[in-house]
Amino acid sequence: MADPNRPRVRYAPSPTGFPHIGNIHTAFFNWLFARHAGGSFILRIEDTDQDRVVAGSLEAIYESLRWLGMNWDEGPEIGGPFGPYFQSERLPIYRQYADQLIASGHAYRCFCTQERLAELRAAQEARREPPRYDQLCRAIPPAEQERRVAAGEPYVIRLAVPNSGETTFHDLFRGDITFQNALIDDQVLIKSDGWPTYHLANVVDDHLMEITHVLRGDEWISSTPKHILLYQFLGWQPPLFGHFPILLTMNRAKLSKRRGAPDILDLRAKGYLPEALINFLALLGWAPEGKNEILSREELIQQFTLERVGATPSIYNPEKLDWMNGYYIRQLAPNDLAQRLLPFYQQAGLIPEPASPDLVHLVERLVPLIQERIKTLADAPPLTDFFFRDDLVYEPALLIGKGWTREQSLAALGQARECLVQLTASAAPFEAERIEAAFRVLADQMQVKTGQFFGILRVAVTGQTVAPPLFQTMAVLGPSRTLQRLDRAISVLATGLAVPS
Ligand code: GLU
16 A cells, blocks of 8 residues: 555546535545645546446536536546546456456356346345345356356356455444454456446555545445455455545435435536535535634645544535525625626526626626625526616506505606706716715605605616615616616506506
8 A cells, every 4th residue: 555644545436427415525525635635636437337327427527526626636637647547448457356366266257147146136035135146156166167158158256255254444434344244245346248346446446546545425334345355355455444424414314316415517507606615515524623614725625634524424404505605705806706697697698608898897886786695696697687688577566655656656756767867967976875865855855755765766777676775776777777767667657568668
């Protein structure tokens, strides 16, 4: 094994689905550990189960890691001294070690047909026994094995697990874990099509790639004794093992895609910031040194140690993620936020691609109006789409103040229009404070409550009842667009039609 003070860790996904928060959580803890210790983070693609490969998932793995800033030191697209990093390109290597295991008596060829295995399983189920191979082929003498192979009989290669004794390994987070060998199945190592199973490929690669720490989810605990046996039989020193506690849903069920574990790229599409997501991920099963839970990537790297990884499951709380994302959004420099919002406006069809400088400027101006209010980037377009379109459709009833008549409302909007005209006639800038002051004076003069008055003005200007602060909105829209909207609203209220006639 290589020097454990310069750890070499790996993230070894199978491209059988799009990475979700649980997968990337494992990747991130490996990455943090490597970066903290000045070690290497290796990406290895475990694609030996070709039937289960899902189109697009490989790209989604790269994209998810890159989006979250988890660069890999060796692996696909960049190579490295221990490649290839796709298991599908390493088949002869696995074969060689399978042959070595057969030669040393630690593995054997099994010629049992699918029918026999199915019957065996059915009989075991009927007896309420756990399904496992009955080792029939273990007794076939080597010469006969060779003869049957030469005759073209299909076979798999199985691990010859000792029928007595126990296998123990030390888990970095849980201490020693012991398994009775008699309960471990004679695991298939090479399938009848010549491809290796996960177990063989994983062990061979971890060894050849000089992995020092295998840090993975705890669903792999029951596989680890098989791996330990493989290391023993191949005469290799095993790496250190640590199995991260599972993530739970709010109802304390195991978090899975089916139970709402979000895909990483969906989170990106919904407008979560990578810096918020990594901070959130880090706190699932790891505790920072102090009380402060807001930690930058650099702080996480600096503080991350395996000693502070807990042994109990942690709960994925989407509300906390929203809170944290809102926090990070509020911390962004306004221009940075504007840049990040642009693709969301484009996605919503409100800004063309490429964006004109005018529209970029508009986004920059409206950022201060929403920065405190949005939890995700995707919250912004529906809240502010009225800035980008002038064809507002009004609900006439919403243009009538509570307890007011239509005539009173019309009169108030008419006065507001006058007020705006006067405001724009002056050379003073069209700024929120000035507009607000003028409208407050007007409300006083008309002896109306600002609640109702500003409420219908908001609908007139934005088409909606919930919108960013009214006078700042007017200032960003500018005098002529604001005036135009008042005119449309007045016309709608006068005619009762949702759009001006
Ligand atoms: N290919 C396995 C997976 O999909 C890797 C498990 C491990 O880290 O050993 O998660």
